[in-house]
Amino acid sequence: MELTIETLVFAIFSIITLAGGLGVVLARNLFRAALMLLVSLFGVAGLFVLLAAPFLAAVQILIYMGGIAILIIFAVMLTRGMVRAHKVMNEQWDVAAFIALVAFIVLLVVIIQVAQGDGAPLPQAPVADVTADPTVSLGASLLDPAQYVLPFEVASVLLVGALIGAIYVARDDEAE
């Protein structure tokens, strides 16, 4: 793998993502953890750009960073009432770490095997260039009756359901 700009950018954004992730799971302060989440999500957005999916990168920033992460921060704020000396990890963290490690190793082994395997090895380079504007294609496919309009509609229903559900679950009973 030659050291090109692309490779460098990839390495930088990978490190940002992974370091952010570690920060999320290891931070004692919950607020700091939320901020590290934001960082990690940014890294992911960058990777999306690298993968010629600019629309997804934008959506990532808007939805994930601007929506979900903010939501999490709100939740952190709302549940700050506990002041006691809380431990970061629970009692099974060692087993959890081990399991996570094992999972990673298994995935790694599988990836390497497939990459060098006899079957269809993972391509070193993209198979073809992206055809037309991926964003337009994506939009068209989401509304094309022969493609993904149905999951699209279902997803909107899901959102409505989640919306109603979340409002209902989180409402304040005493205010009624």
Added chain:
Amino acid sequence: MIDWTNANILPWLIPVPPLIAFALIFLVTNRSWWLTVITALTGTILSWGLAAAVFLRAVGAPILGLYAPEHFGPNAFGSQVPWMATGATQFNVGVLVDPLTVIMLFMVPLAILMIMLYSVGYMYHDPRRERFFGYMTLFAGAMLTLVVADNLLLLFIGWEIMGFCSYSLIGFWFEKESAYKAGVKAFMTTRVADVIMLLGIAYLFAETGTLNFRDIFFNEEMLHQLATTPALLFGGAFSAAGLIGVFLVVGTIGKSAQFPLHVWLPDAMEGPTPVSAMIHAAAMVSAGVYMVIRMYPLLEAGADPHHGIYSPPLMLMAYIGAFTALFAAVIAISQNDIKRVLAYSTISQLGYMVAALGIGAYVAAAFHLITHGIFKALLFMSSGAVIHGMEHGEHHAHEHGHHPHNVFEDEGKPFDPQDMRNMGGLKDRIPVTWWAFLAGGMSLAGFPLFTAGFWSKDEILAESWNLGLGGEGFGPAIFVFILLVVGAFLTAFYTTRQLALTFAGEPRTEAAEHASLGGPSSLVSIFMQGPLIVLGVLALITGYAGVHPSFPVFGPIFSPGGNPFHDFVAETLMHHPPVSDFNLVFTLVLMLVPLAGIGLGWLMYARKPLAAGQEDPGKVALDAISPAIWRWMENKFYVDELYDWAFVRPSYWVSETLVSQIIDRGVIDGTLHFIARAGVFTGELFKRFNRVVIDGVGDGIPQGIGLFSRWFRFIQSGNVQQYMLMVALSAIVLGIVVFWNLIR
């Protein structure tokens, strides 16, 4: 409707009234004595009337405008109905009235009627009298069926029903051990004979495909075929006809009590006297002789006794009949029971008939059958009256506080009103009975010229003489003649003895002294004595139907155109039996025989009548030669004892020991017990297994599951992250498994 003048249909009706009476008595009227009597008598009178109508139609009664049919033999009355299909053919059943049937229809219904009337008086005091009449009517119906039957099967049906009635009636007083045993003995003995007879019938049917009398006996080819086919068994010695004939004769030997199957008849005296009269005089034993007379063409098939050729059945009949005639007569001399004498007398006289048929004296045998039926029924009924009178006298003596006892050496036994040694002097006390008994006795003895028995017995002796010593010289005829002549002498002798001991002299006991039948006006006495008078007259005059035309004085009176009886009956056969020649000298000599017997009897028993307690003069006389002689005679030559040792005891042993104990209890029960025990044992085993293994497993599994559950439930900690851990672990493991190929 029924054409009453049609003699082909009338015979069907003859057995019907008694059978209907039987059904009515047993089902309906048995509570009422008078209803029963009316039913029984009506049935009997009806059948007698119908039989008389057929008789007149056949014989001819110009007064009534009835003329005898021409050549009645070949043109007999009869009709048939199809009965059952036997393969390709039909088995027809029907009635046949030929000359032989006609003479039977004269004697049998009359005798039955007389006996029924007599029974009304005789059984009046019996607690089960209605049942008696039920059996008697069934018996009458069966006998009449047998008489009018036109085939062997129907005859056999009547035969067997009579056998059953005989058993029931002999054992009528079944509380008495000797009575029911006698009934069983009668049935068993005749059964042995009947089985063999049935074999004969079956073989006949197999050979010819029919059992109809006309088809077999009026059919030259069939008889010839039967006579020339070798028999299935003993084919070398017998033809088919011979073997069948022998089997059928065995049936008669049983039914008509010939030696060696005679043992049941004396014991059958245990039954009420009307039974003895009916069964053992007029009907059942006559049926045996009637059957062989009927079967005569078959029995003589292939032979010609008038020319000295004898077939096996004929020889069997001649020798057995003659021997039985003499044998039974010898025993009868020594018997003391009034009915036993008559029983042996019956056996003896039947022997006469069988022997006569054996040498070919067809008409003579039939003639003697008819006359014997009449006078033997008379004799039995008279003896019944005597016994009745003696019982009356005994009762009378009891009332006076005296207790009659036997006046002979068995003084310990209860008083026997039937023992002649206890009688004596009864002729003044029961005179009607005395005259009746005299008439019958003289007829039996064959008192010359004036009794029916003389004419019939004379004919038998004449035929046997002509075919034997006096003429042709055939062996069996000689044998028959000699034995029968001696028998005739003895018959006259023991009859006179009987008359003298019973009626002559002075009463030897109180019972005899007060014997009476209740006076001439008593209903019982009328019913009992009326028939005696009727039969008494008949016993004297019936013989005049069969006088030889050459007989001096009587011949021209009674048989101007030939012997009426002979000519009539001879038509029954295809080949008319010849009339034997009349030999005046022989006949005169022969008349001396019964006279000599009567004379000797009078000398020994009547001239100086027996006194009470005195020994029998006959016994005294024979004891002088050897005491064993009288003892053997009195004990019937120990034939019963022989049978008991040879047949009865081994049967008991087999049934009691072998089958009952060894096989039944030991083997069969043993096996069953063993199986049962094995079953119980297996059951216990299964129960144990059930409890330990199955219940153990069955209970153990839930227990195990419970234990496991109680240990395993801790896995549900409520901690979500722990669940997640499990999920992650499972997913990884699953992933490894799925990607195993790739990893390795």
Added chain:
Amino acid sequence: MVPLWMFLVVAAALFAIGLFGVLARRNAVAILMGIELMLNAVNINLVAFWRYLTPDTMMGQAFAVFVFVVAAAEAAVGLALIVAIYRRRQSVVAEDVNLLKW
């Protein structure tokens, strides 16, 4: 060019980190954050495969869009639940929510 497998390794690592966070953190919100990380790792995988194997169809991107939707919905509801629980029990420690214990 960056080989595909590198993207996959990054995604795998991010997934493992997120898994650890889900399994090991006490705070419920932190657990939720771990779940978000895992979902992101999945998205990276999807888009990488799309780019390298089937860039002419939209299947990969569409799938990623739906993952976004689901993640958003799930985060909303989950946080609402956590808020409700907090109000009731004054605690967001996952271990304390164990009424379904044996």
